[in-house]
Amino acid sequence: MNEILTVTNVTKSFHRKKAVNDVSFSITKGEVVAILGPNGAGKTTTISMILGLLKPTSGEVRLFNLPPQEKQVREKIGTMLQEVSVMQGLRVGEVLELIRSYYPQPLAMEELIELTGLTEQDLRTRAEKLSGGQKRRLSFALALAGNPELIIFDEPTVGMDIHARKRFWQTVRTLAEEGKTIIFSTHYLQEADDAADRILLFKDGAIAADGTPAQIKASISKQSVSFIVDPEISLEKLYLNIEIHDIFRKNNRVYIHTENTDRILELLFQEKIGARDIQIERGKLEEAFEQLTSETKDAI
Numbered sequence: 001m002n003e004i005l006t007v008t009n010v011t012k013s014f015h016r017k018k019a020v021n022d023v024s025f026s027i028t029k030g031e032v033v034a035i036l037g038p039n040g041a042g043k044t045t046t047i048s049m050i051l052g053l054l055k056p057t058s059g060e061v062r063l064f065n066l067p068p069q070e071k072q073v074r075e076k077i078g079t080m081l082q083e084v085s086v087m088q089g090l091r092v093g094e095v096l097e098l099i100r101s102y103y104p105q106p107l108a109m110e111e112l113i114e115l116t117g118l119t120e121q122d123l124r125t126r127a128e129k130l131s132g133g134q135k136r137r138l139s140f141a142l143a144l145a146g147n148p149e150l151i152i153f154d155e156p157t158v159g160m161d162i163h164a165r166k167r168f169w170q171t172v173r174t175l176a177e178e179g180k181t182i183i184f185s186t187h188y189l190q191e192a193d194d195a196a197d198r199i200l201l202f203k204d205g206a207i208a209a210d211g212t213p214a215q216i217k218a219s220i221s222k223q224s225v226s227f228i229v230d231p232e233i234s235l236e237k238l239y240l241n242i243e244i245h246d247i248f249r250k251n252n253r254v255y256i257h258t259e260n261t262d263r264i265l266e267l268l269f270q271e272k273i274g275a276r277d278i279q280i281e282r283g284k285l286e287e288a289f290e291q292l293t294s295e296t297k298d299a300i
């Protein structure tokens with residue numbers, strides 16, 4: 001109903017290589033979604049298909065229930081891609097006025113300046129003379145110029161210093177609170193965790209996980225419950241539980257690897273096996289993420 005984007009069984013092949021392999025997901029109004037994954041996971045290819053810049057080899061992308069290339073769709077989208085190209089010869093203020101004039105209901109110039117942090121001085125500068133950081137701000141302003149309902153950023157914070165990043169994400173939050181739908185790609189789990197309310201974890205051209213940051217973190221970090229139990233107590237009843245990934249005894253202790261420590265605790269009390277000195281451990285998240293994503297293979 002409130003679906004802004006639907007991606008259905010989309011595959012993109014370059015020669016024999018599948019950059020994106022049978023991906024399906026949908027995004028509803030007001031969501032802030034991170035497409036998270038390592039180099040080559042298929043993030044940019046997916047975003048390019050969403051924007052209609054690349055045609056899927058098979059499958060379908062629909063935005064506002066229309067094909068991405070439709071004019072009505074284009075008017076509702078703002079985008080900031082990795083490569084910033086600026087128009088030569090025009091001043092920043094002129095570029096913004098020009099782009100605003102293409103849209104039926106552009107964002108007010110004052111608001112655009114306020115949101116993106118462009119200064120009066122920036123507005124008078126010729127676009128090609130901007131520094132890298134200023135160009136990113138212009139690019140951000142261009143993305144917002146048409147007052148879009150859906151904003152798509154491909155690796156938006158690459159090259160931004162820590163202050164610029166902070167400011168950028170604050171602005172994204174403001175836009176989300178206004179009801180905009182936001183999709184961005186990133187390499188960084190931390191960034192996805194801080195800024196998004198949903199993460200699509202891409203790996204080898206497919207979605208490896210889809211959930212809230214808390215769910216994604218729980219699914220990738222190794223958690224374990226361990227406890228002491230009398231050696232004669234049978235653990236057979238526990239073996240069958242699907243929440244248990246691995247169970248073994250080491251010295252006096254039993255270790256259980258799981259994604260759902262709460263459920264395991266419930267189970268221990270239910271089964272009344274007399275577990276003592278129960279400990280819960282969570283592995284380091286960033287390490288687990290790096291391990292997961294570094295296993296990315298150059299699939300053919």
Ligand SMILES: Nc1ncnc2c1ncn2[C@@H]1O[C@H](COP(=O)(O)OP(=O)(O)OP(=O)(O)O)[C@@H](O)[C@H]1O
Nearest residue numbers: 014017018019037038039040041042043044045046
């Ligand atoms: N035009 C192209 N021709 C051939 N192969 C391509 C093309 N574009 C992308 N690929 C391949 O498809 C795979 C996915 O690339 P993509 O750029 O979508 O990944 P990504 O997740 O955005 O990576 P990065 O974080 O490095 O931008 C990679 O293996 C890449 O080499």
